[in-house]
Amino acid sequence: MKPDDLDPSVPAGAGLVPAWALRVGQPVRETQEAVVDEEPVAIEINGISHAVMLVSPVDLEDFALGFMLTEGLIEGAADLLDVEAEAGADGIVLHVSVTARREADFKTRRRALSGRTGCGLCGVESLDQLALADLDPVPAGPALAVEALTRAMRALAARQPLQRLTGAAHAAAWCRPDGEAVLVREDVGRHNALDKLVGALARAGLAAAGGFVAVTSRASVEMVHKAASAGAPLLAAVSAPTRRAVALADRVGLTLAGFVRAARATIYTPPERLR
Numbered sequence: 261m262k263p264d265d266l267d268p269s270v271p272a273g274a275g276l277v278p279a280w281a282l283r284v285g286q287p288v289r290e291t292q293e294a295v296v297d298e299e300p301v302a303i304e305i306n307g308i309s310h311a312v313m314l315v316s317p318v319d320l321e322d323f324a325l326g327f328m329l330t331e332g333l334i335e336g337a338a339d340l341l342d343v344e345a346e347a348g349a350d351g352i353v354l355h356v357s358v359t360a361r362r363e364a365d366f367k368t369r370r371r372a373l374s375g376r377t378g379c380g381l382c383g384v385e386s387l388d389q390l391a392l393a394d395l396d397p398v399p400a401g402p403a404l405a406v407e408a409l410t411r412a413m414r415a416l417a418a419r420q421p422l423q424r425l426t427g428a429a430h431a432a433a434w435c436r437p438d439g440e441a442v443l444v445r446e447d448v449g450r451h452n453a454l455d456k457l458v459g460a461l462a463r464a465g466l467a468a469a470g471g472f473v474a475v476t477s478r479a480s481v482e483m484v485h486k487a488a489s490a491g492a493p494l495l496a497a498v499s500a501p502t503r504r505a506v507a508l509a510d511r512v513g514l515t516l517a518g519f520v521r522a523a524r525a526t527i528y529t530p531p532e533r534l535r
Contacts (some may be wrong), residue, residue: 450477
């Protein structure tokens with residue numbers, strides 16, 4: 261079977277590939293395994309190439325909007341006029357149209373960054389482009405019970421079809437103060453999943469400040485940056501944070517919770533929002 265011969269039971273964002281199962285004491289067995297999709301996705305802003313990332317090719321409109329918001333390329337959903345996906349042999353191009361004002365800002369930013377080198381696949385071209393110093397303090401947000409964090413993680417685990425099938429996808433959820441997971445997005449990349457979630461929130465007209473964000477990954481500085489830029493007052497991660505992520509969360513007033521599992525969590529910034 262070819263990898264693109266999809267079984268109807270396999271959700272978008274994954275496919276079946278031939279595989280061989282090895283078990284101690286048993287003969288080799290031919291099988292099929294579901295694997296998560298990972299495609300190069302280029303973002304082109306008003307005809308100008310900006311960045312290339314490796315993304316699960318689902319919820320791409322959410323991804324484009326969320327990426328533009330968390331990277332500070334637009335201020336709100338109204339600044340993004342259109343997103344058109346063009347699939348090719350080498351990947352997918354997202355043709356993003358923004359307002360004339362945002363295009364002018366984008367061109368100015370590109371001129372300021374010209375000549376600098378970077379990874380080319382991480383969504384930023386240099387450390388300066390993270391613009392950490394420009395982050396505003398996050399909103400106060402609602403008071404939260406510790407149980408809401410663990411409830412959110414349980415709800416998130418139950419709403420990850422790609423992860424259940426492939427074991428290779430991250431997820432991000434926006435949750436109400438009681439821990440109900442309202443929106444969930446998955447992706448092979450943890451930051452892509454969060455961008456998709458931010459885009460979905462903006463398209464739904466929901467304010468991140470009214471609840472909190474839960475993610476199935478470590479809390480890197482990029483994850484804290486994206487959550488804070490979206491206005492989320494709290495980020496709950498199933499794994500550990502980095503020291504730089506803790507410092508950034510503390511500076512912008514974001515409550516950072518790590519190791520949120522079962523009936524436990526570790527809070528790395530002042531816990532005033534938790535009761």
